[in-house]
Amino acid sequence: MNQHYQNIIETIFHQIKNEENPGEVASYIPELANEDPEHFAVSIQLINEENYSYGDHQTKFSIQSISKVLLLCLVYRDMDEKIWERVDVEPSGNPFNSLVQLESDNGIPRNPFLNAGALVITDILIDLFDDPKKEFLAFVRDLTDSKTISYSETVAESELKIGFRNAALCNFIKSFGNIKNDPEDVLNLYSLICSVEMTTLELCNAFTFLANGGKKIIDKKEILTKSQAKRVNAIMQTCGFYDESGEFSFRVGLPGKSGVGGGIVALFPGRYVITVWSPKLNPKGNSYRGMKFLEQFTTATEESIF
Amino acid sequence: MNQHYQNIIETIFHQIKNEENPGEVASYIPELANEDPEHFAVSIQLINEENYSYGDHQTKFSIQSISKVLLLCLVYRDMDEKIWERVDVEPSGNPFNSLVQLESDNGIPRNPFLNAGALVITDILIDLFDDPKKEFLAFVRDLTDSKTISYSETVAESELKIGFRNAALCNFIKSFGNIKNDPEDVLNLYSLICSVEMTTLELCNAFTFLANGGKKIIDKKEILTKSQAKRVNAIMQTCGFYDESGEFSFRVGLPGKSGVGGGIVALFPGRYVITVWSPKLNPKGNSYRGMKFLEQFTTATEESIF
Amino acid sequence: MNQHYQNIIETIFHQIKNEENPGEVASYIPELANEDPEHFAVSIQLINEENYSYGDHQTKFSIQSISKVLLLCLVYRDMDEKIWERVDVEPSGNPFNSLVQLESDNGIPRNPFLNAGALVITDILIDLFDDPKKEFLAFVRDLTDSKTISYSETVAESELKIGFRNAALCNFIKSFGNIKNDPEDVLNLYSLICSVEMTTLELCNAFTFLANGGKKIIDKKEILTKSQAKRVNAIMQTCGFYDESGEFSFRVGLPGKSGVGGGIVALFPGRYVITVWSPKLNPKGNSYRGMKFLEQFTTATEESIF
Amino acid sequence: MNQHYQNIIETIFHQIKNEENPGEVASYIPELANEDPEHFAVSIQLINEENYSYGDHQTKFSIQSISKVLLLCLVYRDMDEKIWERVDVEPSGNPFNSLVQLESDNGIPRNPFLNAGALVITDILIDLFDDPKKEFLAFVRDLTDSKTISYSETVAESELKIGFRNAALCNFIKSFGNIKNDPEDVLNLYSLICSVEMTTLELCNAFTFLANGGKKIIDKKEILTKSQAKRVNAIMQTCGFYDESGEFSFRVGLPGKSGVGGGIVALFPGRYVITVWSPKLNPKGNSYRGMKFLEQFTTATEESIF
The missing domain is CATH 3.40.710.10 (DD-peptidase/beta-lactamase superfamily)
Structure with a gap:
């Protein structure tokens, strides 16, 4: 070294x-x-x-939240520049879980590293793969060449139990039509992705x-x-x-x-x-x-x- | 080349x-x-x-607005890191002349490249030098080794005549105490600086x-x-x-x-x-x-x- | 007449x-x-x-939404002025389902006639009565001396199916602790109350x-x-x-x-x-x-x- | 009695x-x-x-600020319902001198009792009368049948000296075109009107x-x-x-x-x-x-x- x-x-x-x-x-x-x-x-x-x-x-x-970068990469690889129709690339000037900008931006999150943005990317992930949960983990294991990397179901469940702000964000974006799947499914997968x-x-x-x-x-x-x-x-x-x-x-x-x-x-x-x-x-x-x-x-x- | x-x-x-x-x-x-x-x-x-x-x-x-970078450099050189007590370094997520964030941020502009931020830096410039107008021009001429560079008084006046939004910003920041000089003096110098x-x-x-x-x-x-x-x-x-x-x-x-x-x-x-x-x-x-x-x-x- | x-x-x-x-x-x-x-x-x-x-x-x-007044009266009768610890009495200056103010007001809705406010009152209703659904209907029937007044389960379900904005509001308020019950239960009862x-x-x-x-x-x-x-x-x-x-x-x-x-x-x-x-x-x-x-x-x- | x-x-x-x-x-x-x-x-x-x-x-x-009601009445009498093209009649849900709503409402104040609204009404007053300062005082004296009622120039000047927030409001509205006269003239008259x-x-x-x-x-x-x-x-x-x-x-x-x-x-x-x-x-x-x-x-x- x-x-x-x-x-x-x-x-x-x-x-x-x-x-x-x-x-x-x-x-x-x-x-x-x-x-x-x-x-x-x-x-x-x-x-x-x-x-x-x-x-x-x-x-x-x-x-x-570091997982959001890997999540973005997996979906970006598949969607290429079309991904930016669903999420923007601007800094938000607001905390990670703010709902304010979403209201004026009609449900398009400012960037993929806000919770709102990562929820939209998770929603796309669900549409891209048959088993998105398995696919994401395989992607991370491939990047690291480490088979021991896993989700923590305990942490994911712990987060879901108190994740009312994320549930608010997800339902809010859904109300603008920028989440396609059931908010509950999106929230479940999102919590798992963050639990790696x-x-x-x-x-x-x-x-x-x-x-x-x-x-x-x-x-x-x-x-x-x-x-x-x-x-x-x-x-x-x-x-x-x-x-x-x-x-x-x-x-x-x-x-x-x-x-x-x-x-x-x-x-x-x-x-x-x-x-x-x-x-x-x-x-x-x-x-x-x-x-x-x-x-x-x-x-x-x-x-x-x- | x-x-x-x-x-x-x-x-x-x-x-x-x-x-x-x-x-x-x-x-x-x-x-x-x-x-x-x-x-x-x-x-x-x-x-x-x-x-x-x-x-x-x-x-x-x-x-x-490109002048705002040179303005920042001249004042930063003198004030060093103390300058950041008067202006922040975060992206704003809003247009260049928005007043909204100033209200929640108590008159501290998000960054020195928003009009609000550059007005605060101009205010500091006035306090730093006896003849800030001359000083800024000398700084720019030194950087470029060009003596032909000047302000355009015509453009500066033209901007001042319709600069009600900047006057609003300047008075608003003054109301929070983050402008020390007379708003009119700050606005005059700011318009000149932008007119280079x-x-x-x-x-x-x-x-x-x-x-x-x-x-x-x-x-x-x-x-x-x-x-x-x-x-x-x-x-x-x-x-x-x-x-x-x-x-x-x-x-x-x-x-x-x-x-x-x-x-x-x-x-x-x-x-x-x-x-x-x-x-x-x-x-x-x-x-x-x-x-x-x-x-x-x-x-x-x-x-x-x- | x-x-x-x-x-x-x-x-x-x-x-x-x-x-x-x-x-x-x-x-x-x-x-x-x-x-x-x-x-x-x-x-x-x-x-x-x-x-x-x-x-x-x-x-x-x-x-x-007219139901929100009757809902307020039923709960106000029971709680008296203590009700105003959970919801304010100020006009909002915003649309009925805006989330913006809730963020700056820490989950206290501006008034009981915004959806946010009515959701909080519904949450209190659930805590006040064993069978809040039955109780509200009985209250309305008593006021009108009409036994034919009923909920429309069809309308309530129709609203729930597309009620992502209300789900966002309810989860958002829950994230501030101003909803005590399960958001889903609150949303179900709220939709029924509006369906009268x-x-x-x-x-x-x-x-x-x-x-x-x-x-x-x-x-x-x-x-x-x-x-x-x-x-x-x-x-x-x-x-x-x-x-x-x-x-x-x-x-x-x-x-x-x-x-x-x-x-x-x-x-x-x-x-x-x-x-x-x-x-x-x-x-x-x-x-x-x-x-x-x-x-x-x-x-x-x-x-x-x- | x-x-x-x-x-x-x-x-x-x-x-x-x-x-x-x-x-x-x-x-x-x-x-x-x-x-x-x-x-x-x-x-x-x-x-x-x-x-x-x-x-x-x-x-x-x-x-x-109580003067704002009398100011409104004097101008309303002359303009009748046309006055509402320049100012709205909705509660604001915000403090009296907030600039936030003006930005989203394009310079139309929410109501005539916010400072923003009263500044617009003052601007109209200037256009309606040759000597608006005299006219307003005459109106108040007529209403009260009291000739001893006057402006306090001392209070008006005292307010002007620190009235940067009002100067911000006035210039901001001017930037949207909803103030027609020179902001300084509007601010001067407005301070007098409030000083009665x-x-x-x-x-x-x-x-x-x-x-x-x-x-x-x-x-x-x-x-x-x-x-x-x-x-x-x-x-x-x-x-x-x-x-x-x-x-x-x-x-x-x-x-x-x-x-x-x-x-x-x-x-x-x-x-x-x-x-x-x-x-x-x-x-x-x-x-x-x-x-x-x-x-x-x-x-x-x-x-x-x-």
């Missing part, structure tokens, strides 16, 4: 580990609230196939094709075209962190995506994918230590796409 | 020139409405000092330090630190095109900024700055041919930051 | 009958779309027990206690206290016609309530209740002929509460 | 006088902040020409024609037609208390209007006008003691229009 990156990662890791960790574990999904708040892991996967991990990198965690569990290194592997022009680095298989991969990265850059997207772009300077489970993945096209996991969230719902780690990492490496 | 870029530029230029040009020249500023709608120019300035221009590249045009006129190549030169880690390419003078330059680019990426910022990021894949005079500047950090000028605007207020040109340019060069 | 009122009613009825009827029958509930659009009936019930009807006054129709069918005279009778200081006129039974009855009338005055409430107050000058089935009930405290039914709706969702009739009626009688 | 009303007024007055007075004097207009917060006065004027006053009823106070000072009894007298079918009670002069007077009352009912209009209608049950100077006027058509003045305001900007007094007054008299 590149000694340069390894040193930087270890230094920052220990520094942050020794500082206060003032965030809050996501408590609205009861199952996630049980997560040990002090978990802290980081992995980097270079395009040249080297990788390096540190901390609790052997523990799988709930990737939650991985280690930080597996999550890096799931995203390497996006840092590699659309191709997996091991077998060079094309998942998306070069242009499609760039576009997914562009959407992550502008919309990956809800109403903190500008802040992340500003501080970290890389496209990325966060999840309420405390994971953040970011990538430097042509070079690497980096994943940090720490369950405590800042008030905007992004991992407190994850944001801090990545800001210090790109400052130390002096690398950003800008 | 790099023959590769030159060929691509000429090819795309002629192709677009022969296609329909369905936009509308900005009519709300009477002086701008007189602009010949068929003007069309492009310039590219490489970091290695080569440059190349094509079309009406000897005609100066009103850069309008340049050629496409001069505009490239004004932005090269942002593609060069904060340093001018000719005399290596540091305008901003490396980190500050990256951050300005990041804000352009997420907020440079009002509620079409996501679309530009998605289609073109470069940080950039548009103006209602029909200019667009975009840059590839470490490589080049490219400027297109064509006065007819699409419904979102960005140059119709400018958007099209840049999309085709990054598709043809297969270069984007993603 | 008071010959004065009778003459005025017949004159206006024939005049309007001969004029164009440009509205649209509510088409979003399939069952209501089958209603004969030319139905037209009017009834007036004086506090002195006289009444008079004209037109299709023997046909029962779906009173829809009556004639115009029966509808007058259902409302006479509100024009009579809270007491039924036949048996003097107190349904609400004098103060409660006044307050319900006040809410009808400010909130009875969605975002046309000001217009109705302005043109007609009486408290009233409309339903998407084409019914409108209005009342003059101490004097009478008047009901008009005509299924075609104006763009704001209120009966076109009903609004016109009542405006001409209060102009001709020179009676309004103002 | 009717002994009944006199007794009720004195009883309630003393009771409230002995209770806590937790509101805040309007501090945003510096001149008003100097008002003695313990001033407390009430007057009632019956249609039969009797009147009765209690407390500090000999002190003139700034009627502020009267005693509580004079204020009663200014409103008696609205309780008397449009005619002054002394000389029977018609100010408005019967229908126009009813309509002004209807708008007061639905829009007289900003986003507390529903609450006032609900608790007091009379049409009325409040001002930030601590005055409230309410009227019972055909019977009386009642005015209370107490400078401390509740969080919604209405007189704390004024609201309380009127609620207890209509409860005690058991009189309300409902």
